[in-house]
Amino acid sequence: MRISTSQYFGMNVQTMDDQQSTLAQLYQQLSSGVSLATPSDNPVGAAQAVQLSMQGATLSQYASNQNTALAALQAEDGSLSSISSVLTSISTQLVRAGDGSLNxxxxxxxxxxxxxxxxQLMGLANGTDGSGNYLYAGYQASTAPFAVNASGAVQYLGDNGVQNVQVTGTRNIAISDTGRQVFLSISPAGSAAVTAGNAANTGTGTIGNVAVSNPADPTNQHKYTINFTSSTTYTITDVTSATTTGPQPFTTGQAITLGGGGESVTIKGAPNAGDSFSVTPAAQSNTDVFANLDSVIAALQAPVAGTAGQANLTNALGTAMTQLQNTLNNVTTIQTSVGGREQEIEALQxxxxxxxxxxxxxxxDLTQTDLTSVISKYTMTQFSLQAAQQGFSMIQKLSLFNYIGN
Known part of the structure; x- marks a missing residue:
């Protein structure tokens, strides 16, 4: 096949143009540091780059959410530690108040x-985070969750909303607990039944804490009243099932079995006829820590007269101690949950x-210039172009007339 002079020249010029274009592209990659400037550079790579960019933006948002969630949980964790400290101080004062030598x-x-x-506890209940949002208000983060009403009682103004933050594609995590959960509730696990004496009792009977011998007994969740028909006999009423047993003989300090026998309680002293005592499952008792404190404060402020008054005060203190311990157990349980969520977020981070x-x-790797590779390609292309230019220049000079004169 014969190639005309014009074809030959055209092919060489096209080759050198292609090499010039390649050099320009390589130079652009070297100067900008970007190997994928437009989709036309690498359509498949461009699609992968878009996907990777979206994935990076999503991960960046999750990282921001994780930081926000961790900060919120750390704020609550610190608050719960302070709450536990105040509750412990209250417990110490209640123990001190039980000293019979006090006037x-x-x-x-x-x-x-x-x-x-x-x-102080009220102040912590209305505590805020670094952004000024109330920790225990639920979704009503801009409104103080607790306030004193006209009767002097503490009222919860928040809601039951628990704020959640999405920290991964498949995980939403709670970053708060409501005031109702912390201050007005108890944990089912670890809480004790609450014993109490009727404030109108005239005898010297005092009731102790409940002893549990069979935690699985379903009747442990029943409420009971112990009513003295005389100073030496009593009846037991299962309020939950509306049944009464007795009368039974009373001996001070002797265990009184309740329900199916899963728990028992002791009463010491000398109750009078008409005196009564109650045993209430923790979940059915008053779980409002502020109301419980108000009750025991009122009991301490009331003058104590005689042995019956001292017995009633002892019963009130015993009830308050159990209720406070249930609240402290609840706060500890919530704080443990908060700590677990903090650890989970740190692991996700x-x-x-x-x-x-x-x-x-x-x-x-997909979009940035590999300097070693591009410099090598640039040098090789540059040498190839120079060789093509020199060869083409020399071939241009060849002519039949150069041989005629010889």
Whole structure:
């Protein structure tokens, strides 16, 4: 096949143009550091780059959410630690108030201290995070969750909404607990039944804490009243099932079996006819920590007269101690849950950071210039172009007339 001179020249010029274009493209990659400037450079790579960019943006948002969630949980964790400290101080004062050598003035002073601790607890219940949002208000984050109403009682103004944050593609995590959960509820696990004496009792009977011998007994969840028909006999009424047993002989300090025998209680002293005591499952008892504090403060402020008055005060303190312990157990349970969520987020942060670094690396490999490779290609293309130009220049000079004169 014969190639005309014009074809030959055209082919060489086209080859050199292609090499010039390649050099320009390689130079652009070297100067900008970007190997994938437009989709036409690498359509498949461009699609992968878009996907990686979207994945990187999603991971960045999850990382931001994780930081927000962790900060919120750390704020609540610190608040719960302070709440536990106040509750422990209240418990100490209640134990001190049980000292039989104290007079009415001493107990009044303790009541004043308890009032201060109650106010301190109220302040923590209305605590805020670094952004000024109330920690325990639920969705009503801009409104103080607790307030004192016209009768002097503490009222919850928040709602039951628990704020959640999406920290991964498949995980939403709660970043708050409501005031109702913390201050007006108890944990089913670890809470004790509440014993109480009727404030109108005239005898010297005092009821102790419930002893549980069979935690699986379903009748442990029943409410009972122990009614003295005389100073030596009593009946037991299962309020839940509306049944009454007895009368039974009473011996001070002897265990009184309740329900199916899964729990028992002791009463010491000398109850009078008409005196009564109650045993209420923790979940059915008054779980409002502020109302319980108000009740025991009122009991300490009231003058104690005679042995019957001292017995009633002892019963009131015993009831308050059990209720407070149930509240403290609830706060500890919630704080444990908060700590677990903090650990989960910290673990997710590590995974998210690793995935983000890998995504960034993959995107860089796809779009950033590999200097070693591009410089090598640039040098080889430059040499090829120079060789083509020199060869074409020499061939241009060849002519039949150069041989005629010889």
């Amino acid at each position: 009415n003035g001493d107990r009044g002073a303790i009541a004043t201290q308890l009032q201060g601790l109650r106010n 590590a995974v998210t950071q690793t995935n983000s670094l890998q995504t960034t690396s993959n995107l860089a």
